[in-house]
Amino acid sequence: MYEFKFLIITIFFFSILFFYMKIKKKETNTYNIEVILSLVIFIYALPVAIANLFGLDNFQLGDDRIINIYFGYILCALLILVGFYVSSISFSSLNNNEISDKVIIDKQRLVMFFVLFAGILLYSIYILTSYDNLAQMIQDTSREERFANAKGKGIFTSGIYLINFAWLFLFYSDLRSKNSKILKIHIILLLLYILFFSASGDRRVWVSLVIGMVFMWSTINKLPIIKMIIFGVISLVFLQVFSKIRGYSHSIDEMFNFFILNFTYEWFDFSSGEFGWHYLIVSDVIDFVKVYGMEFGKTYMLAPLVSIPSFIYENKPTGLSPWYASIYFPDYFSSGGTLAFSFLAESYLNFSLAGPILIPFIFGYFIAVFLRFLKSKFKMEFFITICASLLSTVLIFARSDFSAVINQIVISIFLPISIYFFCTFVIRLGTIKIRF
16 A cells, blocks of 8 residues: 555656646756755655665654655645746746846956955854864864854854855856866866865765756756756765765775775665655654644744844754754754754644645745846846855755755855945945946
8 A cells, every 4th residue: 555655646746747847838957946946855755755665664654654754745845836836927027137248247257256255264264263273174073073163153154155156156157158278177176175075074065066066057058857867866876875984084085995895785775864864853743743732833933033143142043953853862962963854844843734735835935936036136147156056955955944944045145145245345445336
């Protein structure tokens, strides 16, 4: 019976997704942020459901609980599309999205170099105030210690998002100019960037940058959906393996040796890692609501407060990830550890069965509103950069609560844009005029 339900739900998802794409009358490409988000949710929900087909129930949840959670994720993924489509047909399209001329691009690039410098400066301050030297950050600091060092220094750690945003804009403008020599420099710098943050055990920084660059490349070269899927599968396999070795050492050589000596095919059991934990989280939240009742939207109302810097609001809410860890894994939480959460779990925590229906629809609706607003205000190069940066939020959406999503949007999009306009204002004081 489980196998039949799994097959029907999966066919249902792809049928609606195909129907949605036919209605929109456009080929599947990377401009469809809502489609990417739905596919990310589907991929995130898939490993545990598939593992259970082969009798692997790592968290002892049972067939009924697993298939219900799987259906909940699929329902959320599809309702995001519905909300997005309803929003798209509710308003006339606002389009000011023409490509900038070379003079404007050159001036925007100048400002972006200032943003890049600001990001490097802020992140350098973070390193200098948290570690004795760069080697200590790369080699001698555990993941938990890095999170502890970053506490209260969000304004400085966010410098990395300024770097990524500015780099993405510069990369896209160079990509459009088809300057092969400059693009080779981008690739060399990117490899060094990946090595540095891989050695420090932090994959989010470079993964979001790489995916943003692939997104940009595909908007020009129209990368086919099959190649996008292949790229996604290879990326998932690499990240799964990396998650197994990053805690062993910060040395690239030691991580490679650990991989050679300890690799087993069990490493490819996605249901036992990050792709599995969220099922346990949703299951625990379902049981929690049965005992203590719903939150009735409380976590969504408090979520924006989480993004306020600690030096302004010291006792601000902490989001649902620490809350969950403190209740279900108190020893791990007391040692400074936290866990990812789940947007499905949060929707259920607030509104029970109505949550997975209501919340994804609202999300999809306002994602469309947000993108339409950005498209009306910025020219093509800037809009594509924002979309590429938004992908970092899309990729964590399934494993996050609303406060984490808001915080990611603030530091990866709103902060860089604010710094960009500030730098523009400063340059204008020097009589250089920038058009947007």
